[in-house]
Amino acid sequence: MLLLPSYYEFHNPVRIISGKKALDNLPSELESLGAKRPLVITDKGVSNAGLIKFIIDAFKESEMTIAAIFDEVPPDSSIKVVNTLAGIFTANRCDSIVAVGGGSVIDTAKGVNIVVTEKSDDLMKFIGAEMLKKPMKPLIVIPTTSGTGSEVTCVAVISDTDRDVKMAFSSNHLMPKVAVLDPRMTLTLPPHITAATAMDAMTHAVESYIGLQKNPFSDIHAMAAIRMIAENIITVVKDGKNEQARLAMANASCAAGAAFSNSMVGVVHSMGHALGGVCHIPHGVAMSIFLPYGLEYNMHKVGDAIGEILLPLAGSEIYAATPVAERPEKTVAVIRELRDELYNQAKLPRTLKEANVSPDKFEKIAQMAINDGSAIFNPEELEYEDAIGVLKKAYE
Template identity: 45%
Template structure:
């Protein structure tokens, strides 16, 4: 909305892409009502084109809000299901930033702390939405995850998620939650990000990391990290009824090839170390179907 005001008379759709926005925005204060997107600190905006069934991506440092206000009271009434899926969106931001080909010390610092805050507080916030400390920590985790991916970008999970959102109208957090562990497994299978996921294990699941001990092989830690993500999803499914399959959300099986094709050319796919072929995208979608 702020960009539209700044570029009055210009077709907003023509501004999609990277650093195409040249006009300065009017005063822009962001007040998030979920702890998920991190939009209050990011340079990215995603707008749904309901006619073309696609999500348009806009990237510019001019899109970063001038100020952000985090008020946990605004997320207190968010139901457990939405708390879980938006929280997993934030977790995906942090994990993909940490494993992006554009990762750097600044994004790593934000990502690691975000993972710690989200992993420790998401179960509490889902169970007790009025817990102010948990809601505050989740809001901070979401903000830090947003700062992380603004410095490193995201990857395969978002490439597929954007396509699912545009073509099948799957809520973004829901898509991130379903896809994350499957995409981590894909990357490990293709031998990329080896050891990086394992480095994150103590921040995601300290007890599991301690159980493995300092002598565990990097590959063992990587697999344990992936297993923990699947376990988090199963918990949310059992406790709060969060769907884990595309078929449960009304997606027709014959839609998958179109989703895979669109994801293949999504900008986020460029930042994944392993190239995503059409067959790869289809294989991941089949696993979530």
């Protein structure tokens, strides 16, 4: 029986445009938002892959001018580049933002939107949850990876390298207005990044399905995402040019983003953020490493929910053939098999040892993990010794 939480909130105001030639609707979408001069924000990876051409082509025969294109966003969104972009936004009389890229580009775009809306270059005043009160400039996001789900989340993380802090912002005003999912934008992703980002999306969906604030609406998004990922992940890793599978993964990532943005993530993200912070392991790789261990850690609390994941993950035949009591363990086993396949296909590490993480970093990672905001939303409490335990299990 589906148990309704005693209270929940679900919010996803993002218009999602998905499919063939979806990008070509960009000018009309901007127009309907009252925008005339968009600032396009992207990074070198995207522009070197030739993807900006699709954006420029989309504006041909329209009556809209791209006010500026900035393609120098670094891998970690920083306040310096945010302020530079805010200056360009003002100088070029921009009225809207189009973000083309992965997590850092999208976070940077959200950061620029805070600066130009609040007219303040000191973002420290706005860090925290729900501290931003003003409606922002129209933001359209075109993801070029299928993993972060940032196109439908209300969160941005910007680092201040001078003060050595990562500033986290969470506000409904940070939500983009439109997400454009066009299969052309992910066709050139190499297999390793495809695999890592897909496991990021998978983790979003899985953790949101077992999270403290899961609810019927987040569950629907999470289950749809898990099914699409399970059915397409190996195809996109083996055959990156498969447009249908790429589009399915873009949709899955977006659905998983909507799910976790509402029900939140847990221990896998706490550990993964910390591993990224201490050892600079890419986020998707960290998610893939910790996912089975995070599920095992929560098994005694949310075993039923973990068992339900088996249906979209492995399909109806395996689900029906597995006794109810064995479904939680089977879910973890199927995820392990998937990781083995991704290791064989794309050398995606399965353990901390395979990712060259030294055990002498464990204390620092554990300390950072328990201070990560996602830990509070995990079904089970995460204390320092618990985090050390997860790290030891994930080592080899």
